Amino acid sequence: MNSATLKIAHHELGMILREPKFLIPFFIPPILLIVSQLILLPGEDDPWVFTRMMLNCALLIAPMVAPLASDSFAGERERGSLELLMLLPVKPSAIFYGKLLALIPLPIVFMFLAESAYMIATGFSDWTIFLKSVLLGILMSFVFTGIALFISLRVKTARATNQIAHLFIFVLLILGNVFARAYYSYAIAPLLLTVAVVAAFVGVSAGSFKKFRLK
Secondary structure (H helix, E strand, C coil): CCHHHHHHHHHHHHHHHCCHHHCHHHHHHHHHHHHHHHHHCCCCCCHHHHHHHHHHHHHHHHHHHHHHHHHHHHHHHHHCCHHHHHCCCCCHHHHHHHHHHHCCHHHHHHHHHHHHHHHHHHCCCCHHHHHHHHHHHHHHHHHHHHHHHHHHCCCCCHHHHHHHHCCHHHHHHHHHHHCHHHHHHCCCHHHHHHHHHHHHHHHHHHHHHHHHHCC
8 A cells, every 4th residue: 555545545534524524423323222222221131132232333333434435436526626636646546545545444433432332331241242243333334335435436426325325224224133143143154244245345446446547
């Protein structure tokens, strides 16, 4: 990874952090889940209830990366600034992967914070469930980043990208809850999911870069 890519990633991350509106959605799902459990299920001691809530927390935070990805690509094109970026004396790959790299830290940080806040607020202390939930959330954020990348390079506006990408939330919630027991019960399940998501993300990113280079 060259210095140009890192500089662009640092600049992009700084731009994101200067826009609090992009960070607010990361706070809302865990707050709602924690408050709802404390109010609706006070004194609950069923481990599976806590596990499902941590699962849903991860699955609801993951799609919040989609607006960041759509703004980085479709948003730039919509504002007319993508063409200016392409005139910089750096390779298109540095621009593309620099912007992509800037999207990775925030979901990871907020996933740890959200799941930690849930455990502190509820008193649930199963660290295996915690780590598996955090990993799941991070992997799903990669999934939504890939989806947003794919869509944003094929539509004209960031709003259209967000609307289409968030349609996949329902699919994610359904699949997540259907396969929840298998994911948390089998030790090999997180590894298999990690390999599958990383392979898919690399493939989608490579395909998206080819599309980006032709813009």
